[in-house]
Amino acid sequence: MGVYDNLNIPYSQYLDHHGQLHETCSDYTSDAKNLINFYKIMLRTRVFDQKAINLQRTGKLGTYASSLGQEAIGVALGAAMHANDVLAPTYRDYAVQLSRGIKMSDLLLYWGGDERGMDYEFSREDLPICVPIATHTCHAVGIAYAMKLRKQPRVMVCIIGDGATSKGDFYEALNAAGVWQLPVIFIINNNQWAISLPRDKQSATKTLAQKAVAAEIYAEQVDGNDVIACYERMHEFIERARTGGGPCLLEAISYRLSDHTTADDAQRYRSPADVEAQWQFDPISRLKTYLLENQFIDAEALDALQKQAEQEVEEQVKIYLNTATQPPEAMFDYLYETLPEALQSQRDEVMRKGKKHE
Amino acid sequence: MSETNLVEAVNKALAWELDHDKDVVLLGEDIGLNGGVFRATDGLQSKFGEQRVIDTPLAETLIVGMAVGLASQGIRAVVEIQFMGFIYSTIDNMISHATRMRNRTRGRLTCPMVLRAPYGGGIHAPEHHSESTEAIFAHMPGIRVVIPSSPLRAYGLLLASIRDPDPVVFLEPKRIYRLQKESIEEAGVALPLDVCFTLREGDDITLVSWGAMVHETLQAAEKLAEQNISAEVIDVATIKPLDMKTILASVEKTGRCVIVHEAARTCGVGSEIAAQLAEFGLTFLLAPVQRVSGYDTIMPLYRLENYYMPSVEQILSAANAALEYA
Ligand SMILES: Cc1ncc(C[n+]2csc(CCOP(=O)(O)OP(=O)(O)O)c2C)c(N)n1
Ligand SMILES: [Mg+2]
Numbered sequence: 001m002g003v004y005d006n007l008n009i010p011y012s013q014y015l016d017h018h019g020q021l022h023e024t025c026s027d028y029t030s031d032a033k034n035l036i037n038f039y040k041i042m043l044r045t046r047v048f049d050q051k052a053i054n055l056q057r058t059g060k061l062g063t064y065a066s067s068l069g070q071e072a073i074g075v076a077l078g079a080a081m082h083a084n085d086v087l088a089p090t091y092r093d094y095a096v097q098l099s100r101g102i103k104m105s106d107l108l109l110y111w112g113g114d115e116r117g118m119d120y121e122f123s124r125e126d127l128p129i130c131v132p133i134a135t136h137t138c139h140a141v142g143i144a145y146a147m148k149l150r151k152q153p154r155v156m157v158c159i160i161g162d163g164a165t166s167k168g169d170f171y172e173a174l175n176a177a178g179v180w181q182l183p184v185i186f187i188i189n190n191n192q193w194a195i196s197l198p199r200d201k202q203s204a205t206k207t208l209a210q211k212a213v214a215a216e217i218y219a220e221q222v223d224g225n226d227v228i229a230c231y232e233r234m235h236e237f238i239e240r241a242r243t244g245g246g247p248c249l250l251e252a253i254s255y256r257l258s259d260h261t262t263a264d265d266a267q268r269y270r271s272p273a274d275v276e277a278q279w280q281f282d283p284i285s286r287l288k289t290y291l292l293e294n295q296f297i298d299a300e301a302l303d304a305l306q307k308q309a310e311q312e313v314e315e316q317v318k319i320y321l322n323t324a325t326q327p328p329e330a331m332f333d334y335l336y337e338t339l340p341e342a343l344q345s346q347r348d349e350v351m352r353k354g355k356k357h358e
Numbered sequence: 359m360s361e362t363n364l365v366e367a368v369n370k371a372l373a374w375e376l377d378h379d380k381d382v383v384l385l386g387e388d389i390g391l392n393g394g395v396f397r398a399t400d401g402l403q404s405k406f407g408e409q410r411v412i413d414t415p416l417a418e419t420l421i422v423g424m425a426v427g428l429a430s431q432g433i434r435a436v437v438e439i440q441f442m443g444f445i446y447s448t449i450d451n452m453i454s455h456a457t458r459m460r461n462r463t464r465g466r467l468t469c470p471m472v473l474r475a476p477y478g479g480g481i482h483a484p485e486h487h488s489e490s491t492e493a494i495f496a497h498m499p500g501i502r503v504v505i506p507s508s509p510l511r512a513y514g515l516l517l518a519s520i521r522d523p524d525p526v527v528f529l530e531p532k533r534i535y536r537l538q539k540e541s542i543e544e545a546g547v548a549l550p551l552d553v554c555f556t557l558r559e560g561d562d563i564t565l566v567s568w569g570a571m572v573h574e575t576l577q578a579a580e581k582l583a584e585q586n587i588s589a590e591v592i593d594v595a596t597i598k599p600l601d602m603k604t605i606l607a608s609v610e611k612t613g614r615c616v617i618v619h620e621a622a623r624t625c626g627v628g629s630e631i632a633a634q635l636a637e638f639g640l641t642f643l644l645a646p647v648q649r650v651s652g653y654d655t656i657m658p659l660y661r662l663e664n665y666y667m668p669s670v671e672q673i674l675s676a677a678n679a680a681l682e683y684a
Contacts (some may be wrong), residue, residue: 113660
């Protein structure tokens with residue numbers, strides 16, 4: 001075991017699953033206002049998530065990947081990042097996307113089969129979600145390289161899943177980030193599953209964080225369902241990178257409480273009892289307990305937050321449902337800056353096809 | 359005999375071969391307990407064990423690289439890539455190793471592997487889950503690209519692909535995974551590779567297609583028949599190497615040809631067929647060869663995908679253009 005000891009991967013947890021605090025918080029997370037804000041965005045994310053699943057079930061949305069139980073990671077990250085930092089998210093990162101001002105109606109448009117859902121109004125340098133697993137890790141290296149080249153005090157953040165850490169892209173990205181000491185943070189949302197493959201069959205390593213050690217990149221683990229610990233570690237990592245401290249990796253340990261996507265049936269490969277048992281670690285209820293027990297908020301105000309979230313989601317869903325489908329020739333839009341002459345006849349063809357269907 | 363849809367036919371072919379050839383091994387993501395995201399490998403791990411039906415880590419470069427290694431040892435590695443959209447990192451291994459192992463070693467080592475993947479649009483799938491990029495593989499020397507269009511052909515052609523001594527890319531049109539059932543005799547009888555299947559005979563026009571579009575093409579032929587036009591329908595099935603003999607013989611008879619594919623038009627396999635018709639069939643062509651295909655665009659997200667996909671009406675209007683040509 002000496003080998004593992006040498007790897008020295010610290011693990012942090014501030015708020016345990018009973019809502020008890022075990023560490024001293026920074027000024028930021030001592031402030032009730034900030035904690036309530038964490039709570040609020042986690043709640044918004046969850047209400048949004050539930051609604052999206054309902055929309056899918058009633059045929060109003062395509063396949064959807066739920067973020068249930070993993071809200072703390074994204075909310076903490078959203079708070080730790082600056083608006084002009086850049087995010088490279090996966091398809092499960094609504095919490096951080098919402099924190100960064102991306103609209104629910106856009107997220108729905110994307111899963112509703114409309115490219116316009118990737119044209120964000122805010123955080124316009126953020127990459128759209130990445131579906132081909134881990135391919136965005138190398139894009140993150142490129143973006144961080146550009147930041148360093150231009151001597152900007154900005155940080156690149158790339159989120160991936162536990163499964164993504166098996167891919168070559170991930171190791172290639174780590175290696176290069178280490179060589180050039182780039183301002184890039186890799187966050188692993190270790191939700192214990194890559195569709196049906198459990199964490200222990202993904203990698204024989206004791207931690208996923210230790211994969212960074214080989215690239216001489218500093219790495220830690222954190223309780224991914226503890227929004228306070230997530231924030232503290234992410235904030236430190238991001239600010240260190242911003243001031244020239246180089247890349248870091250944070251493995252946030254969480255659990256995928258939902259099916260992989262609405263197209264998946266997780267009961268084929270894991271028991272509902274195991275999932276049920278994971279609910280005790282839910283990130284939202286532990287923060288709620290903490291907020292209530294310390295009188296940072298009362299039950300009435302919590303209720304109001306719930307109602308507010310529901311109302312926001314309803315409004316956003318309305319916007320989504322009222323967004324007219326693009327005309328068929330939109331598939332030729334943004335294909336090039338200027339559509340080449342050679343493609344014009346194909347565009348005409350699809351327009352005629354559209355007219356016939358009207 | 360049992361009534362079987364296309365994805366079940368794939369499962370049955372895999373099961374037969376695992377059962378009858380101890381050198382067959384399956385590998386891919388979520389193919390074990392989960393039975394593959396489309397259930398193509400449902401029940402196979404429990405029957406044949408974790409060592410022969412391998413749930414791999416999430417790493418396509420590994421999966422196909424490993425298949426090349428296994429195959430060089432004579433293990434018939436049958437790989438499942440979850441969706442064609444995630445196949446592209448395997449291209450390095452396919453083009454640099456799988457396709458040329460035999461050639462580089464002058465036959466000392468070979469690569470009897472199969473690369474399976476569901477492909478194509480029309481099921482309202484998310485981004486990267488609907489493309490038809492078979493031409494990328496068809497362009498590689500030293501490879502076979504096989505696409506079934508019915509349960510019977512899926513069964514027989516997959517058996518042939520696994521038994522083939524060279525690498526085969528076996529693409530499964532997922533839109534028709536559950537469209538139709540056929541009775542399949544589970545006797546392990548393969549169908550021939552490298553030949554087209556003439557699904558309907560006719561004298562007036564030849565309609566050439568493969569994969570899911572074969573069904574729209576057959577519907578178009580049916581509609582033409584109502585107008586007393588007899589269309590011959592050819593399912594290419596093996597798109598590399600191409601059985602031009604069958605296509606040319608048909609066009610020699612009809613003089614007119616429409617090629618239908620879901621993939622983008624430019625450098626689609628239709629381009630090769632049209633080129634060969636021009637090279638070897640010019641004298642008996644009575645009209646320009648027509649192509650009905652997807653557009654040269656990014657496959658749109660699902661709201662517009664039906665506009666992308668060729669329709670029966672498009673096939674009919676291409677057929678009419680060919681028929682009306684003086
Ligand atoms: C390169 C690639 N291969 C396969 C897939 C299909 N797929 C989608 S999600 C997924 C599992 C990803 O697991 P993980 O990285 O742990 O992320 P999670 O979904 O758990 O958030 C797979 C295999 C893909 N999207 N990209
Ligand atoms: Mg995961």
